[in-house]
Amino acid sequence: MGTQAPQKRKNKWLRQFWGWLGILFLIGGGITAVVYHNQLAPKVDAGILRTFDQPRKYQAEPNVIRQNTQRDRPGAISDRKWRQQQSAVRSISAIDYLRRPQLSSQLILGSVAVPSLQMSLPILKGATSRNLQIGAGTLKQGERMGTGNYAMAAHNMDQPGYMFSNLPQIKAGAKIYLTDLDQVYVYRAHTYRDRQAPWRSYYYHRRVRPTNVQTIQDIPRTPIVTLVTCNATGSAREVVQGKYLGHYAYATAPANIKRSFDVSTVTRTTIA
CATH class of the missing domain: 1.20.5 (Single alpha-helices involved in coiled-coils or other helix-helix interfaces)
Incomplete structure (x- = not known):
C-alpha cells in the first residue's frame, strides 16, 4: 500500500x-x-498538390467547340447576371483545386497556351467559380478569337505550374496562342502607349486594381488578347496583353505549337 x-x-x-x-x-x-501563415500556406498547398493531384485528359471534338462558340454570343444572358457570376468568384485552395468538378465539353471554347511559361489551359465560357476551378474563363460574352479584345481570367494558385500562376513571369515578346481546334491564333506580348488616347493603350504586363475593367474593353481596330489573374494576396490583378499577329489552320500548325496545347492535366499548366 x-x-x-x-x-x-x-x-x-x-x-x-x-x-x-x-x-x-x-x-x-x-x-x-x-x-507565418503566408510562408507556411504555399508549402502546405504544394505538398498537397504533389501528393494528391491526379492528371486527367480533357477531350473535345472540334465541332463541339465550334457549336459552343456559336452559341456564346453577345446578349446570350443579361449583363446583370453576367456581372453576378463574376462577382461570385472566390479564391481557391489546393483542396478546392483537387475537388474541381468534372470538365464538361459543352463549356469548352478552346485552349490558351504560352510556351515560354510552359502554360496551357482550356478556355471555358464565362469566368464562373465552377469554370475557374477547371481552367480559364472568358470575361465577356460573345468573344471571338482574332478580333476585339479576347479577355480571360484564371486563378493564381501561388504554385508554379498551376493555372495562371506563372503569368507574372512573362517577358515582352512572348508568344501567346489561342485555338478553337479549327484555327490557331497568334499573339505577341506587347506594349503600346497612346498618349493622346490612353484608353487605346495596352501593356504586355502590368498590375492594376481589382475594379479596373478598362483592360478588358475592346480597342477599335486593334485586336488583342488579355490574360488576367490575381496577385499573390488578391489585392490587385496581374494583366498580360498581346497584339494579334495572325492565324493559320490548326491542321497545318507546327508540331511544337500543337504540343503546347496538350493540356495533359486539365488545369495544371506545366506540360508533361
Missing part, C-alpha cells in the same frame, strides 16, 4: 505534464500558423 500511493502520484503528475505539454504545443502551433 505504501508504494502504490507514490506511484499513483507519479503517474498523475506525468499525465498532467504531458497534458500541459500538449496544450503548449497546440498553442505554439496555432501562434506559428497565424504569424
Whole structure:
C-alpha cells in the first residue's frame, strides 16, 4: 500500500505534464500558423498538390467547340447576371483545386497556351467559380478569337505550374496562342502607349486594381488578347496583353505549337 500511493502520484503528475505539454504545443502551433501563415500556406498547398493531384485528359471534338462558340454570343444572358457570376468568384485552395468538378465539353471554347511559361489551359465560357476551378474563363460574352479584345481570367494558385500562376513571369515578346481546334491564333506580348488616347493603350504586363475593367474593353481596330489573374494576396490583378499577329489552320500548325496545347492535366499548366 505504501508504494502504490507514490506511484499513483507519479503517474498523475506525468499525465498532467504531458497534458500541459500538449496544450503548449497546440498553442505554439496555432501562434506559428497565424504569424507565418503566408510562408507556411504555399508549402502546405504544394505538398498537397504533389501528393494528391491526379492528371486527367480533357477531350473535345472540334465541332463541339465550334457549336459552343456559336452559341456564346453577345446578349446570350443579361449583363446583370453576367456581372453576378463574376462577382461570385472566390479564391481557391489546393483542396478546392483537387475537388474541381468534372470538365464538361459543352463549356469548352478552346485552349490558351504560352510556351515560354510552359502554360496551357482550356478556355471555358464565362469566368464562373465552377469554370475557374477547371481552367480559364472568358470575361465577356460573345468573344471571338482574332478580333476585339479576347479577355480571360484564371486563378493564381501561388504554385508554379498551376493555372495562371506563372503569368507574372512573362517577358515582352512572348508568344501567346489561342485555338478553337479549327484555327490557331497568334499573339505577341506587347506594349503600346497612346498618349493622346490612353484608353487605346495596352501593356504586355502590368498590375492594376481589382475594379479596373478598362483592360478588358475592346480597342477599335486593334485586336488583342488579355490574360488576367490575381496577385499573390488578391489585392490587385496581374494583366498580360498581346497584339494579334495572325492565324493559320490548326491542321497545318507546327508540331511544337500543337504540343503546347496538350493540356495533359486539365488545369495544371506545366506540360508533361
